[in-house]
Amino acid sequence: MGRPATGTALVAAALIGAAAAAALHRWSPPPSADVARGTEEAFGAGLHRRELPPRHAPLRWTTGRATFAFDHLPGGDADLEVALAGHHGPVIVAADGVVVGVLPAGATDGRYPLTSTGRRSRTVQLEVPVFVAGDGRRLGARLQRVSVRPRDRGAPGLALLALFAAPAVLAAAVGRRAGLPPSAALVFGCVVTAVHAGMLWPSGLVRSPYAARLSLLVAAGLIASAVFAWWVESRRSGAGRWALIAMSAAWFVQGLLATSPVMIVSDAVFHANTLARVAGGDLFPTSVTQHAPPFRFPYGVSFYAALAPLFRAGIDGVALVRVGAAAAGVLGSAALFLVLLRGYGAAAAGLAVVLLQTLPATFDVAYSYGNLSNAFGQSATVGFFAWWAGTAPGGWAPGAFLLATAALAHFSSLIVAVALAVALAVGRRHDIGRDRVRRAALVAGLAVAAAYYAHHVGLMASQLPRLLEGGQGTAKAPGVLAAVRDQVMGSAMGWGLAAIALAWFGRPSWRSGAGIDRDLAALWIGAGVLALPAIVSPLDVRYLYALTPAVAAAAGRGAVALHGQGSFRRALACALVAFQVVTGGLNLAEAVFVRYRP
Numbered sequence: 001m002g003r004p005a006t007g008t009a010l011v012a013a014a015l016i017g018a019a020a021a022a023a024l025h026r027w028s029p030p031p032s033a034d035v036a037r038g039t040e041e042a043f044g045a046g047l048h049r050r051e052l053p054p055r056h057a058p059l060r061w062t063t064g065r066a067t068f069a070f071d072h073l074p075g076g077d078a079d080l081e082v083a084l085a086g087h088h089g090p091v092i093v094a095a096d097g098v099v100v101g102v103l104p105a106g107a108t109d110g111r112y113p114l115t116s117t118g119r120r121s122r123t124v125q126l127e128v129p130v131f132v133a134g135d136g137r138r139l140g141a142r143l144q145r146v147s148v149r150p151r152d153r154g155a156p157g158l159a160l161l162a163l164f165a166a167p168a169v170l171a172a173a174v175g176r177r178a179g180l181p182p183s184a185a186l187v188f189g190c191v192v193t194a195v196h197a198g199m200l201w202p203s204g205l206v207r208s209p210y211a212a213r214l215s216l217l218v219a220a221g222l223i224a225s226a227v228f229a230w231w232v233e234s235r236r237s238g239a240g241r242w243a244l245i246a247m248s249a250a251w252f253v254q255g256l257l258a259t260s261p262v263m264i265v266s267d268a269v270f271h272a273n274t275l276a277r278v279a280g281g282d283l284f285p286t287s288v289t290q291h292a293p294p295f296r297f298p299y300g301v302s303f304y305a306a307l308a309p310l311f312r313a314g315i316d317g318v319a320l321v322r323v324g325a326a327a328a329g330v331l332g333s334a335a336l337f338l339v340l341l342r343g344y345g346a347a348a349a350g351l352a353v354v355l356l357q358t359l360p361a362t363f364d365v366a367y368s369y370g371n372l373s374n375a376f377g378q379s380a381t382v383g384f385f386a387w388w389a390g391t392a393p394g395g396w397a398p399g400a401f402l403l404a405t406a407a408l409a410h411f412s413s414l415i416v417a418v419a420l421a422v423a424l425a426v427g428r429r430h431d432i433g434r435d436r437v438r439r440a441a442l443v444a445g446l447a448v449a450a451a452y453y454a455h456h457v458g459l460m461a462s463q464l465p466r467l468l469e470g471g472q473g474t475a476k477a478p479g480v481l482a483a484v485r486d487q488v489m490g491s492a493m494g495w496g497l498a499a500i501a502l503a504w505f506g507r508p509s510w511r512s513g514a515g516i517d518r519d520l521a522a523l524w525i526g527a528g529v530l531a532l533p534a535i536v537s538p539l540d541v542r543y544l545y546a547l548t549p550a551v552a553a554a555a556g557r558g559a560v561a562l563h564g565q566g567s568f569r570r571a572l573a574c575a576l577v578a579f580q581v582v583t584g585g586l587n588l589a590e591a592v593f594v595r596y597r598p
Contacts, residue, residue, distance in 0.1 A: 283301050
């Protein structure tokens with residue numbers, strides 16, 4: 001298509017972005033830093049870390065001074081609502097440096113009128129008397145909600161329109177640059193805009209400082225994805241468009257949603273505390289399970305060791321562990337795309353990475369439930385697999401490094417890495433003796449892991465007798481049969497029925513004898529055999545999560561295979577992909593905006 005068509009697509013993208021901004025301005029909920037909704041972090045500063053009491057709503061304490069910023073507001077009058085609890089004295093409430101009221105001790109909420117300042121931003125300050133808690137923290141008040149309710153919406157400001165129009169135009173432009181036709185580039189821009197707007201709709205997040213940061217992150221991800229697509233296109237003609245779509249999906253899911261300040265992550269503080277221990281010199285951390293009585297097991301160190309220099313530089317530990325796991329996930333998606341591109345082609349590789357983002361286990365286990373070190377180990381495992389199944393670039397050292405990193409990230413990752421290494425070696429049993437590069441990588445990587453975990457031999461040996469306790473099942477139905485049922489239900493819920501159906505049509509063959517099919521079959525077998533200890537013992541290695549890249553790879557290949565087999569199967573492939581994307585998207589929305597809320 002010529003330039004006029006491209007120009008039309010860019011103008012249309014700008015208008016769609018501006019329309020999304022206008023719709024948010026007109027209809028999104030009033031902005032609210034609400035602890036029960038998990039939105040306080042997007043607006044507030046001067047807060048202690050979020051706490052998640054068992055079977056209770058999240059809670060968050062302020063320090064002596066808490067500040068809440070609201071941007072892109074209508075220019076007229078508004079009402080300020082403040083809801084607090086647990087404060088030991090009167091709280092001074094100010095807006096833009098002017099005291100508007102006092103919340104007395106014992107009072108839990110107050111409402112204060114805000115007259116127009118002519119500006120579209122407001123800053124609310126709370127001066128709270130502090131007391132010393134039993135754990136030594138200096139606490140102010142238990143925050144519940146700080147909201148600004150505009151009395152009249154009016155027209156959106158130019159800055160708000162630009163926050164959406166610029167990324168929409170950029171998305172359409174990089175789509176064209178990657179080889180999408182103008183109409184497809186416009187659709188790509190529309191999808192980016194829709195996801196962008198959806199992330200800022202709840203609780204009026206569009207009026208938080210996070211809105212500007214998110215727009216910059218969206219743009220940065222699109223540019224990085226476009227660079228990756230350009231690099232892929234320079235090596236394989238026609239693959240750039242799929243690279244752009246795949247990495248944009250990975251960026252939005254594992255880069256942006258996984259680090260959203262709105263998502264409540266169950267174990268983020270635990271990982272931040274473990275990072276502090278490792279940064280302080282404890283290189284052999286341990287943890288306990290939730291069994292009764294609990295297991296104590298070695299936790300792994302590579303995830304925390306990689307982040308320790310940044311932690312020592314003063315970066316917040318919770319932010320570090322969340323961003324570190326997310327960055328590893330995006331890199332793992334890139335590695336999966338590259339290895340599948342070589343083995344199955346661009347369409348299968350692109351669909352596999354997109355479908356990987358929609359598998360509930362991909363997001364839930366790693367980011368929502370907070371298994372961040374395991375997510376890092378999973379990404380390193382995918383990187384090792386891509387190195388192994390590809391051309392083994394760089395000699396044996398990169399493979400050994402990735403294998404050792406995976407094994408040292410988490411004890412579950414160790415078990416998966418060892419099982420995978422054995423399966424891959426067996427799959428190449430006829431030529432592994434001559435393949436010095438891969439053999440050396442296996443030996444060196446596993447040797448590093450063995451040397452590290454030798455420190456925990458006594459601890460692990462003391463836990464071995466408990467492995468005979470049998471499958472746990474559930475509290476209502478313990479035992480092996482219940483454990484089997486749980487694994488079947490776990491796979492259906494963790495992967496999705498549509499993804500499983502597509503994976504069946506694209507399943508790899510162990511008998512292929514060569515190529516990526518053989519190595520993917522080894523991945524299935526290596527991780528799949530770990531179902532046995534999960535059924536007959538209390539050992540939980542999260543093998544269903546470990547298999548998500550294999551499921552996605554088979555599903556991407558299956559979708560392409562079905563699409564090329566007549567009109568009925570083409571329609572079936574499209575329906576299954578659409579169903580998986582929709583159900584996966586709903587799960588993402590639930591994980592980010594609903595889970596762990598009352």
